[in-house]
Amino acid sequence: METGKRIAIIGAGISGLLACKYALEKGFGPMVFEARSVIGGVWSQTLESTKLQTPKDFYQFSDFPWPPAVRHSFPDHKQVLEYLQAYAVHFNILPRIKFNTKVTCIDYVTSSTEDMLSWDLWGGTGQPFSPSGKWNIVTEKCDGNPSDSTQVYQVDFVIVCIGKHSDLPNIPDFPLNKGPQVFDGKVLHSMDYAAMDDDLAAELIKEKRVTVIGFQKSAVDLAAEVANTNGARHPCTLVFRTVHWTVPENLLQLVFRGLNRFTELMFHKPGEGFFHWLLAIFLSPLLWIFSTVIECYLKCIYPLKKYNMVPNHSFFKQISSCMFTILPANFYDRVKDGSLFLKKSQTFSFCKNGLMVEGESRPLLSDIVIFATGYRGDEKLKTIFKSTFFQKCIAESSVPFYRECIHPRIPQLAILGYADSPAILYSTEMRSKWITNFLSGNFKLPAISKMEEDVKEWEICKRNEVKERYRRSCVSPSLQIYCNDQLCKDMGCNSTRKNWFLAELFVAYGPKDYKSVS
Numbered sequence: 365m366e367t368g369k370r371i372a373i374i375g376a377g378i379s380g381l382l383a384c385k386y387a388l389e390k391g392f393g394p395m396v397f398e399a400r401s402v403i404g405g406v407w408s409q410t411l412e413s414t415k416l417q418t419p420k421d422f423y424q425f426s427d428f429p430w431p432p433a434v435r436h437s438f439p440d441h442k443q444v445l446e447y448l449q450a451y452a453v454h455f456n457i458l459p460r461i462k463f464n465t466k467v468t469c470i471d472y473v474t475s476s477t478e479d480m481l482s483w484d485l486w487g488g489t490g491q492p493f494s495p496s497g498k499w500n501i502v503t504e505k506c507d508g509n510p511s512d513s514t515q516v517y518q519v520d521f522v523i524v525c526i527g528k529h530s531d532l533p534n535i536p537d538f539p540l541n542k543g544p545q546v547f548d549g550k551v552l553h554s555m556d557y558a559a560m561d562d563d564l565a566a567e568l569i570k571e572k573r574v575t576v577i578g579f580q581k582s583a584v585d586l587a588a589e590v591a592n593t594n595g596a597r598h599p600c601t602l603v604f605r606t607v608h609w610t611v612p613e614n615l616l617q618l619v620f621r622g623l624n625r626f627t628e629l630m631f632h633k634p635g636e637g638f639f640h641w642l643l644a645i646f647l648s649p650l651l652w653i654f655s656t657v658i659e660c661y662l663k664c665i666y667p668l669k670k671y672n673m674v675p676n677h678s679f680f681k682q683i684s685s686c687m688f689t690i691l692p693a694n695f696y697d698r699v700k701d702g703s704l705f706l707k708k709s710q711t712f713s714f715c716k717n718g719l720m721v722e723g724e725s726r727p728l729l730s731d732i733v734i735f736a737t738g739y740r741g742d743e744k745l746k747t748i749f750k751s752t753f754f755q756k757c758i759a760e761s762s763v764p765f766y767r768e769c770i771h772p773r774i775p776q777l778a779i780l781g782y783a784d785s786p787a788i789l790y791s792t793e794m795r796s797k798w799i800t801n802f803l804s805g806n807f808k809l810p811a812i813s814k815m816e817e818d819v820k821e822w823e824i825c826k827r828n829e830v831k832e833r834y835r836r837s838c839v840s841p842s843l844q845i846y847c848n849d850q851l852c853k854d855m856g857c858n859s860t861r862k863n864w865f866l867a868e869l870f871v872a873y874g875p876k877d878y879k880s881v882s
């Protein structure tokens with residue numbers, strides 16, 4: 365039985381699928397707008413070598429396990445996409461999706477004359493819906509048919525699921541005449557490379573001098589893929605400004621097994637009482653020991669010292685900043701056999717036949733330069749709003765969102781998929797459950813000032829922990845269970861999900877623990 369309220373979901377990646385599934389479950393009839401012709405978002409266009417880098421037990425829907433045929437802990441991108449498709453079919457999500465339909469902007473329209481800045485409660489009432497406020501969703505067909513026109517839909521609530529790591533590449537700025545325009549070769553972003561057909565991509569790089577920029581997951585995967593294809597006769601060069609800790613699969617599995625309540629006792633929490641503060645101080649040497657042991661292990665299994673690749677920051681800071689990167693298994697073998705060169709350089713610029721990097725007078729000769737420099741997710745989110753007031757809300761707040769999905773000053777709207785986490789599917793599913801519980805009136809939001817206080821406390825807490833590595837999208841990775849406790853409390857369900865005390869303290873929490881929360 366559908367409620368009369370209209371809900372729009374923008375995007376049919378993991379976040380959009382989850383939002384739609386739980387909205388349907390609560391009796392809403394959401395419309396999902398998807399710019400592409402397929403579901404899955406980032407998983408629909410990846411490098412050939414892309415695999416999940418979260419163990420699959422932590423990257424699964426709470427009520428829809430991976431099929432038994434998928435045995436490996438880190439399924440490949442095709443298996444991930446098949447899993448998402450099976451989920452969408454099973455929960456009858458596909459009929460709700462309008463494919464090839466890009467939302468060009470969203471505009472809040474209200475008949476109320478009250479100034480939004482004077483609101484004490486979210487949207488003026490603290491309720492998810494308002495009799496006077498609606499969102500206009502402006503869409504444009506993008507299936508290449510010139511006769512298609514713009515359409516406007518009016519809805520009561522919007523769930524923005526447009527993805528943080530897609531669509532809008534981050535390309536560095538260069539001084540005049542030092543950027544890609546002076547280079548005779550080809551320049552592209554890892555996103556463009558991933559979007560190519562695998563054979564065409566292999567053909568593009570074959571026997572070319574390829575330079576890859578960056579040292580996070582896209583960069584190391586791409587560099588390894590190029591080095592594997594071209595070998596030592598046409599070596600690939602990786603140019604980067606920061607060395608990061610990267611790990612093998614087995615170590616990451618171990619880290620995930622440690623995501624239990626006992627580990628969370630070692631972290632300071634926003635607004636914690638004296639006892640928890642003291643306990644975290646008392647237990648914090650364990651974190652230092654854990655971090656140091658892992659650093660020693662990584663220095664042992666990888667030739668980090670030999671290639672001057674020991675990061676300046678601790679492993680603990682690396683994972684607390686949501687930067688998890690599994691290194692391709694043969695990465696340092698390729699460095700050793702001369703198929704891959706590593707060049708650290710704080711800055712670089714283009715010249716006619718390649719790149720000028722720090723400390724070298726001759727150019728790094730290149731035919732192709734690939735920026736694996738990430739995405740401008742915040743800019744993408746900001747520009748979907750028509751109102752400059754909401755654009756400013758997104759751009760100027762250095763703080764995360766309330767419960768990582770509600771902006772206290774943007775009414776009748778939630779944002780999913782913008783909070784980084786070691787297992788995004790898991791954390792997004794919890795927030796989808798929370799939002800749809802809110803939409804069906806199971807709880808109310810606190811006053812705007814309380815929400816702003818809460819997000820500020822998270823920011824302060826996180827800044828104290830990771831200092832200069834603070835990013836607003838990464839506030840809760842070390843406190844996943846604590847965050848889920850808050851969501852459960854809001855939804856009125858039991859937050860302790862294990863069946864006995866020792867398991868509660870020492871066994872890792874994962875999606876399956878929250879299966880019965882809906």
Ligand SMILES: Cc1cc2nc3c(=O)[nH]c(=O)nc-3n(C[C@H](O)[C@H](O)[C@H](O)COP(=O)(O)OP(=O)(O)OC[C@H]3O[C@@H](n4cnc5c(N)ncnc54)[C@H](O)[C@@H]3O)c2cc1C
Binds near residue numbers: 410416530781
């Ligand atoms: C290659 C890659 C591998 C990853 N691996 C992992 C991993 O192992 N573990 C992990 O936790 N995270 C991983 N991530 C992070 C990943 O982003 C999330 O896990 C998750 O898939 C994001 O889903 P999403 O739905 O929020 O966003 P997306 O997957 O980006 O989906 C957004 C969707 O919205 C659509 N859209 C965007 N704008 C509009 C618009 N204006 N109108 C209509 N539709 C629009 C897009 O077309 C897209 O389909 C990975 C990311 C990448 C890029």
Ligand SMILES: NC(=O)c1ccc[n+]([C@@H]2O[C@H](COP(=O)([O-])OP(=O)(O)OC[C@H]3O[C@@H](n4cnc5c(N)ncnc54)[C@H](OP(=O)(O)O)[C@@H]3O)[C@@H](O)[C@H]2O)c1
Binds near residue numbers: 415529578605
């Ligand atoms: N499962 C998978 O296999 C997989 C594959 C790809 C991506 N992903 C995920 O997708 C997300 C995006 O990953 P990503 O690797 O594309 O992007 P990213 O994590 O944002 O990394 C961007 C890289 O580019 C560098 N960079 C940014 N601006 C630069 C500049 N101006 N000059 C020089 N270097 C610059 C950064 O260096 P600094 O560190 O110095 O800032 C960093 O090394 C991550 O969550 C990642 O885990 C997963």
